Structure formats: C-alpha cells, structure tokens
Amino acid sequence: MIYLTRHITRYGYSAPIRESIMEVHMQPRSDGNQRCIEFNLTVRPHTRPTSYHDYQGNVVHHFDIPGQHDQLFLLAESTVEVNPLTPLPESLPQTxxxxxxxxxxxxxxxxxxxxxxxxxxxxxxxxxxxxxxxxxxxxxxxxxxxxxxxxxxxxxxxxxxxxxxxxxxxxxxxxxxxxxxxxxxxxxxxxxxxxxxxxxxxxxxxxxxxxxxxxxxxxxxxxxxxxxxxxxxxxxxxxxxxxxxxxxxxxxxxxxxxxxVPPTRGVFKGQASSELGVSVRIAQSYIPLDAEEKVLMTTVAAPPAPMKRIDQQQQQQQQ
Structure with missing residues (x-):
C-alpha cells in the first residue's frame, strides 16, 4: 500500500528569538516491510537541513537558524510503501x-x-x-x-x-x-x-x-x-x-x-514563550490543504528583543 504523509509543525514566539537549533525525526524508515520512496523537509525561515543515521538506524535531520525570527515552520512530506507482514502464528512453544x-x-x-x-x-x-x-x-x-x-x-x-x-x-x-x-x-x-x-x-x-x-x-x-x-x-x-x-x-x-525519537527537539536564544501548532495528514492520494493547515503555514516578521537560551517544545504523540 502506498501512502502520502504531510506533517506540518509551526512554532510561534511571543518575542523574536535567534539561534534556533533543532533535530527532527520525521522521515519514514526504509526497512522490513516498509520503503520510503520520497521525503522532503521544508523549513522557514529558509535553511538547508543536513541528515544522518543514528545508531538505531533512524534518519535524523538537523538544522540551525542563526538569524532573528518570531515563527518557525516545518513541512515534512513523504511517499511511503508499506507491504503486508506474514501473519503471526497462534502461539509459540513455551520453550x-x-x-x-x-x-x-x-x-x-x-x-x-x-x-x-x-x-x-x-x-x-x-x-x-x-x-x-x-x-x-x-x-x-x-x-x-x-x-x-x-x-x-x-x-x-x-x-x-x-x-x-x-x-x-x-x-x-x-x-x-x-x-x-x-x-x-x-x-x-x-x-x-x-x-x-x-x-x-x-x-x-x-x-x-x-x-x-x-x-x-x-x-x-x-x-x-x-x-x-x-x-x-x-x-x-x-x-x-x-x-x-x-x-x-x-x-x-x-x-x-x-x-x-521525538518528532522535533531543539533550543533557541530569546526572552520568549512559544506556542506549538501541529497538523498531520495521511492519505492514499493527493492531500489538499485544509483551513487549519493554511493557518499553520502563515508566517509574519517581528522586531528584535533581548536573548537567552530556552528549550523548544516537543510534540507529544497523542494518537
């Protein structure tokens, strides 16, 4: 079965921040019964993420945004093939x-x-x-x-x-x-x-x-x-x-x-609180943007502010 996934994450800050550093676990694995056919990660403000495999075989994307910003937006899109697994037996031997x-x-x-x-x-x-x-x-x-x-x-x-x-x-x-x-x-x-x-x-x-x-x-x-x-x-x-x-x-x-393996984890410098908005969509065909996603994809500029280091919020896995 082929799936299209879209995972939107938006951090909004109460005051401008800088030096955002983040790692992202959003690229589906390619092993076992699954193959990631295509993956793309878009970040605003614009930056070019790098990626590596951790010791557990996960693909981790890493990026930093040194300049001042009051919002951080991530769009992770993938095409994934998942094949059926061999059915489990009714039981195993006690041995x-x-x-x-x-x-x-x-x-x-x-x-x-x-x-x-x-x-x-x-x-x-x-x-x-x-x-x-x-x-x-x-x-x-x-x-x-x-x-x-x-x-x-x-x-x-x-x-x-x-x-x-x-x-x-x-x-x-x-x-x-x-x-x-x-x-x-x-x-x-x-x-x-x-x-x-x-x-x-x-x-x-x-x-x-x-x-x-x-x-x-x-x-x-x-x-x-x-x-x-x-x-x-x-x-x-x-x-x-x-x-x-x-x-x-x-x-x-x-x-x-x-x-x-949190979806996102990071830190920034700035005297600001943050709000986190997340939208996830999974489908077997083209996924049109809904109203909530359009709001999450909206970004605005902000004036400067004093700086200190604060952890980025992580996304709880609710489903």
Missing part, C-alpha cells in the same frame, strides 16, 4: 522463553531490556502487572497478545490527559492517557518479562467508513511498541487500538522510548 533468555544474556538486546527514561518500573506498575497477571505462564507471543488487549481494556484513551514528559504513573493512576503512555507502560511490562522491546514513532492510517474502529484520533502522530520474538523477529503491537501492527502502521523512528 521460546529459554531462547529469549539466551538472547538477552548475550547482551545483543541490552538497550531494549534495560529501563529507560520513560520506561522504568514503579510500585504502581508492579501493582498493574499483578492485576493483569503479567507473567510467563503462557508462551511469549500469547503473553504479548493478551497484554495488548488487557491494556486496551483497562485504560481509556483521553487526548491531552497527559503531557509530553509525563511519567507512566500519571496514566496508571488515572487509567487514561494517549498512545505515548500506553506504549511506555507496555514496554516496561514486556521488558520486565525478559522480552526485548522498543518504542516506535510513526503514523496510523485511518480508513473512514470501513471495518476498522480505531479509538485513537486521526491527524496526529502515533506510537506503538515492537517486541523481539524467537523465529519471528521484531513484531509490532498497538495497545492504544488493540492491534497487531500491520499495513496501516507507518514507522518513522525506533528507540528505547519517546526520549530517543
């Missing part, structure tokens, strides 16, 4: 746990077994694990499928209920959150069982008026998890929608958790 133990002891998956910034055990998480009976009584695949479904059942999807830097305890305590929270909770539980697990940032294609009943919202970035299984490799699970990741999931970046 697959022994295979996993051998793999993890070798150190090959060290980064995806250890706690990370947003995916680390807490007393509340341990209570949740006991409640959901997260253990090795079933084979690894059956355990993952059951956990995916259980998290979908006990947590409500509530946009804006958490923030970009919320700890997993916030979502656990209120039994609600967004895809970023569900993914971090599942990652922590899965790693606790000795299964390598990583965070996936990307998009989910929503088809209107069809058999899919996704509870996550359209037009936002999405997040899910991938777990490594003996004989199957890395396979994706989407606890927000109780889905096995497949042809509708578009992978952009993979990391230990959100801290590794």
């Amino acid at each position: 697959a746990w022994d295979d996993l133990d051998g793999l993890t002891k070798s150190g090959e998956f060290w980064d995806y077994i250890q706690p990370s910034v947003f995916a680390r055990p807490t007393p509340l998480l341990e209570e949740l694990a006991a409640e959901l009976r997260v253990d090795r009584s079933r084979d690894p695949l059956s355990t993952l499928l059951a956990l995916n479904s259980a998290l979908y059942g006990v947590f409500s999807y509530v946009p804006q209920s958490t923030t970009v830097d919320s700890a997993i305890d916030d979502a656990i305590a209120h039994r609600s959150g967004v895809c970023q929270d569900f993914s971090h909770i599942m990652i922590t539980l899965v790693r606790g069982l000795g299964i390598p697990c990583r965070y996936v940032s990307g998009y989910l294609y929503h088809q209107r008026n069809d058999k899919h009943h996704d509870r996550s919202e359209e037009d936002a970035s999405h997040a899910w998890i991938e777990a490594f299984l003996p004989g199957l490799g890395w396979r994706g699970f989407d606890p927000t929608n109780n889905l096995v990741a497949g042809e509708r999931h578009i992978r952009v970046a993979e990391g230990r958790d959100y801290a590794d």
